Amino acid sequence: MFLTEEEKRNQPKLTWPLIKRVFSYFGPYKWRLALILVCIIASSVLSLLPTILTGKIIDDGLIGRNLAVLVQLILLSFGVTVVAQLIGVAESYLNSWVSQHIGYDMRNAMYRHLQTMSQRFFTTNNQGDIITRMTSDIAGAESVISSNLSSVLSNTITLIVAMVAMFSKNWILALVSIALIPLFVIPTRRAGRVRWNLTSQAQECNDQINGILNETLSVSGQTLVKLFGAEDREYERYEAANKKMIGLNIKESMAGRWFFVTMHTISSVGPMLLYLGGGILMMRYDSSLTVGDITVMVTLLGRMYGPVNSLLNIQVNWVRSMAMFTRIFEYFDMKPEVENAPDAIVPDHAEGSVAFEHVDFAYDPERQILHDVSFTLDKGKSIALVGPSGSGKSTIVNLIPRLYDVAAGSVKFDGVDVRQLDLHFLRANVGVVTQETYLFNGTIRDNLLYVKPDATEEELLEVCDKANILEFIQRQEHGLDTMVGNRGLKLSGGEKQRISIARVLLKDPALLIFDEATSALDSISEAKIQDAINSLVQTHTSILIAHRLSTILAADEILVIKDGHVVERGQHADLVKTGGVYSQLYDTQFKGATVPDLGKPAFEPPAEDEFAYEPMFGRDFDAMYEGADPDLALRLQESERERRVIGRLYENDPYLELASYFGPPFCFTRK
Structure with a gap:
């Protein structure tokens, strides 16, 4: 086993504080570690006794022709072997127990620590790197206990006992044996290095081939290849990499074969020289x-090769383990921002009012996102945040539950600076529905109960009804126990979003935040979600990041954000x-919207006089649209009438598309 060039360049500097910190994890298990040490010593000594007894079996039993002694020595050797193996089993169990518990402690501590990190940590660090440190690095660090330490102790004790036994037999042959060890180690390690380098090259080539396959045999990749007529070019690229792989595999195979030839040839030289030297000494x-x-000397020499090789690899194992510990400690040393x-x-309770007072914020020193933002949202009221993409709307709402902390100024919740409020209380009373909905792989019920594990069936059905998802759930064979798939892949975007809204409602927060909750949905899904949002806005203190005019009109006040300023x-x-x-924005996004020409419907819509207009939320239509573009107001009224009247009576009719640009500020009921 060898270090790669990158590992050599990046190997951590071994300092006393680092070593002390690593071994601090052993503290709670010191008595078990002491017992492991006793087991290792006993197992190492006892495992060599049968080898030492071999000399007695040959001399006193076989050559001495004493059957009784022969049987006694064989039984003793067998008994010692059994005891040594049982002690080895006990040592393995204790070793595994301690290493697993240390890994358990580290994973728990790391997970708890990562939960305290601000959102900035997760947006600036690669997710794969975070997971690797949580899993592979900690698992690798466990090997310090389960492999490295026990290996060092066991192999060192084996070598000491073997050398003591050899010197007790004949010091000359003992010295010869020690001198023979480098003859075995040096050539085999050099052959091993050649094989290691070839294996690394083969792995890199294999990664290259996998990359080509991943790029060109995926659905998107094949589409691109075909559209640009690049089949021959990609084949040539794959063929070249494949041909290179063949050569490397042959070289690696032969290097492996020569490695074992070298190892076995050299390992046989030592015993031959010992037999020759021992024979000369014995005869003359x-x-x-x-x-x-x-015979004992020859056998002990063979038993020494393995421990010596293993100890020579300890540096590699130790450097890799310390590198993993260093990566783990990098995360532990990061201080939570929030x-x-x-x-x-x-x-005792939350009202849901919010106040921003001269708030500045920046994700990094080079670029400030918010500049002197101030506004107040009273209990029961709603605000719509409108502005170009990247203007700072989502940043504003992220500051309320303290996903980040302000750089200057203050954010107050119910009149108290959020930095002085208990985090659990604050976040329990702020419900956020984001554009990107995340559902866990489980049932609809599991995802709802995530925020309130003790919720009753009635509570679940109530919030589903408010979120306009109950009808969909009741149509499913398993109802609330319908599986949603990984990240909700078995559901449409609209269904996932409505479940997300229901989940937030089950939390019963004092403040509701809708962060572009309908921006990525089709018109039918959007209409259903918009219905739910508009009714919720009337009963909750709400902040709406809006891109639809209907959402904006549902708010009590509109704040226009541009370049981090409330303009x-x-x-x-x-x-x-x-x-x-x-x-x-109105001219480009709202006024410019056109109702698609769907042609004549396949049915005659109900007569208008069969329906009565009722202003939604108790608002007066004329007052709401006073001064607005009359064409827009008329189009809103007409498209809403057709969506509410025609759409609900004829569920899959194309007239639903008339609402693709506008939500439901009005409703109509049959007379």
Whole structure:
């Protein structure tokens, strides 16, 4: 095993604080570690005793022709082997138990620590890197206990016991044995390095081939290849990489074969030299040296090769383990940007009012996002945030539940600076429906209960009804227990979004935030969600980041955000007259919207006099649209009438498309 060039360049500097920090995780398990040490010593010593007893078996049993002694020595050797193996099993269990518990402690501590990090941490760090440190790096760090430490102790003790036994037999042969070890180690390690380099090159080539396959055999990749007529070019690229892979695989295979040839050839030289040297000594110089002694020496020499090789690899294992610990500690050393104040306030209840007072904010020092933003949202009222993409609308709402902290100024919730409120209380009373809906892989019920595990069936059905998703759920065979799939892939965008709204409602927050909750949906799904949002706005303190005119009109006040500044505020009719940013947005996004020509419907719609107009939310139509473009007002009224009347009576009729640009500010009921 060898370090790669990158590992050599980036290997951590081993300092006493780092080593001390690593071993601090062993503290809670020191008595079990002591027991592991005892087991390793006992197992290592006992595992060599049968080898040492082999000499007695040969000399006293076989050559001495003493059957009783032979049987006794064989039984003793067998018994020692069994005991050594049982102790080894106990050591393995204790080792695994300690290493797994240390890994368990580290994973829990890391997960808890990451939960305290602000949203900035997750937007600036690669998600794959975070998961790797949580899983692979911690698993690799466990090997310090489960493999490295026990290996060092076991192999060191084995070498010491083997050398003591060899010197007790014959010091000359013992020295010869020690001198022979480098003859085995050096060539095998050099051959191993060649094989390692070839394996690394083969892996890189394999990654290249997989990349080509991933790029060109995916649906999107194949479409691009065919559209640009690049089949031959991609084939040549794949063929070249495949041909290179063949050569590397052959070289790697032969290098592996030569590695084992070298290892076995050299490992046989040592015993031959010991037999030769031992034979000369026994026959000419040392009559006390026996055949059994020489056999023991040869066997012990073979037992020493493995521990020596293993100890030589310890540096590689240690560097890799320390590198993993260093990566883990990098995250542990990051301080949370958003923390609970030591004397955090926990009010008895929440009203839901919000106040921004001269708020500045920047994700990084080079670019400020918000500049002196101030506004107030009273209980029961609603505000629509309107502005170009990237103007800072989502940033404003992210500051309320303290996903980030302000750089200057303050954000107040019910008159208290959010930095002084208990984080759990604050976030429990702020419900956010985002554009990107995230559902867990489970049932609809599981996803709803995520925010309130003890919710009753009646509560679930009630919030589903309010979110306009109950009818869909009741049509499913398993109702609330319908599986949604990974990230909700079994549901449409509109269905996922309405479940998300129901989930937020089950939380029963004092403040509701809708962050472009309908921007990525088709007109039918949008209409159903818009119905739900418009009714909720009337009963909750709400902030709406809006891109649809119907959503804007549902709010009590409109704030226009541009380049991080609040540039305009007021009602729709007033803002349209100013000729400012809102008026420009209105001209480009709302006024310019056209109702598609769907042709003559396949049916005659009901007569208009069968229906009565009722202003939604108790608002007066003329007052709402006073000063507005009369064509727009008429189009809103007509498209809403056709969507409400025709759409609901004829569910799949193309007239639903008439509402693709506008939500439901009005409703009609049959007379």
